[in-house]
Amino acid sequence: MKSAVPVHILSGFLGSGKTTLLTRALDYYKAKDERPAVLMNELGDVNLDGMLVGDEVPMTEMLSGCICCTIRGDLGMELKELVDEHRPDVIFVECTGAANPIEILDGVTDASLLTLLELRSVITVVDAAHLLERASNPKGKTYRLMKDQIRCATVILLNKSDLVKPEELEGLERSIRELNAVAPIHVTVRCEIDYTMFDRLDATGSAPAAAPAIRACGCGESASSHAADCDHSHAHADHSAEGGEHDHGHEHAHEDAAMHHSHEHVMVHTHYFQGPIDSERFEELIGRLPREVYRAKGILRFKDTGASTFMFQYAYREADFMKINPQADVPNVAVFIGEHFDKHMLASSLQELEREPS
Numbered sequence: 001m002k003s004a005v006p007v008h009i010l011s012g013f014l015g016s017g018k019t020t021l022l023t024r025a026l027d028y029y030k031a032k033d034e035r036p037a038v039l040m041n042e043l044g045d046v047n048l049d050g051m052l053v054g055d056e057v058p059m060t061e062m063l064s065g066c067i068c069c070t071i072r073g074d075l076g077m078e079l080k081e082l083v084d085e086h087r088p089d090v091i092f093v094e095c096t097g098a099a100n101p102i103e104i105l106d107g108v109t110d111a112s113l114l115t116l117l118e119l120r121s122v123i124t125v126v127d128a129a130h131l132l133e134r135a136s137n138p139k140g141k142t143y144r145l146m147k148d149q150i151r152c153a154t155v156i157l158l159n160k161s162d163l164v165k166p167e168e169l170e171g172l173e174r175s176i177r178e179l180n181a182v183a184p185i186h187v188t189v190r191c192e193i194d195y196t197m198f199d200r201l202d203a204t205g206s207a208p209a210a211a212p213a214i215r216a217c218g219c220g221e222s223a224s225s226h227a228a229d230c231d232h233s234h235a236h237a238d239h240s241a242e243g244g245e246h247d248h249g250h251e252h253a254h255e256d257a258a259m260h261h262s263h264e265h266v267m268v269h270t271h272y273f274q275g276p277i278d279s280e281r282f283e284e285l286i287g288r289l290p291r292e293v294y295r296a297k298g299i300l301r302f303k304d305t306g307a308s309t310f311m312f313q314y315a316y317r318e319a320d321f322m323k324i325n326p327q328a329d330v331p332n333v334a335v336f337i338g339e340h341f342d343k344h345m346l347a348s349s350l351q352e353l354e355r356e357p358s
């Protein structure tokens, strides 16, 4: 019988570096002549990150929702199809940055998938600068979600270490250790790690990663039984009950009451441009984005840069434009993600870019 396909879940808040890790990991497997496959989940209705994954890599997209809640039911089915159709050597599941990995653990460790898949790791990528900022005001749903993503990890990448001071990095490592006592922490820039790590994680006979992942989450039991007890299957139900009837030894999982369903507040705005726009005016608009918009990405053509196409990235006030050479037709589009921002105001500023200045 063919052995189960190893699965790695890539978790981490919006813009932390999951796709950066994914593309590097894919390159590592391809260089070994192995066949990786990807299940990618995006909140918006356009998969821009997927364009960074080569056509030769089988990829399933789950768009317009988060696999940890709204479209979780489809996860097992999509994974099964990926295995049946492509027989990959390894599967990476890239969650949306708003996802709570414990819910995804449930999907991946579903009893019906036991012989097909084996969860080998939950790798959480942490944006050092962003965690530092949130930790200075340790309230709010985003910080709770970041902590949860750290708790559920079997491997942690403390990424974007180039954006914080060495002493701040030490403090962050200590805070992470308080949340997760077992997962190795790798301090990285652009997710640069020793990728042979995956050989050790994939090796059959090594301890399966799922168990420590669940333990790290503080549940000490299988994902499915945890789900059954906690009723995680109800999308966005009020989970803020005092927890009396759930009292099975994982207080901290409940300390942040509604965290398992805490990202309803995350908003996505997608704007399709009719044609090329002015690069300077676009950069000005990005510079004026409110703090509440913490992630944006897009594919853009500019009037003033010839016929080139750019992949645009924005995460926590850092913007990046990378020239790309798409092989097929691509939309001219930008996606904005954040909390409680004024969509109408943003939409009209974006439309304004398409009008000639008077």
Ligand SMILES: Nc1nc2c(ncn2[C@@H]2O[C@H](COP(=O)(O)OP(=O)(O)OP(=O)(O)O)[C@@H](O)[C@H]2O)c(=O)[nH]1
Pocket: 012, 013, 014, 015, 016, 017, 018, 019, 020, 021, 049, 096, 097, 159, 160, 161, 162, 163, 188, 189, 190, 191, 295, 313, 314, 315, 320
């Ligand atoms: N300065 C700095 N930038 C980084 C680092 N790692 C990634 N980035 C940049 O951060 C931006 C977001 O990186 P991604 O890998 O797309 O992040 P992500 O977690 O996949 O983002 P979402 O899928 O939207 O949640 C990109 O512009 C990256 O080039 C790093 O270590 N340092």
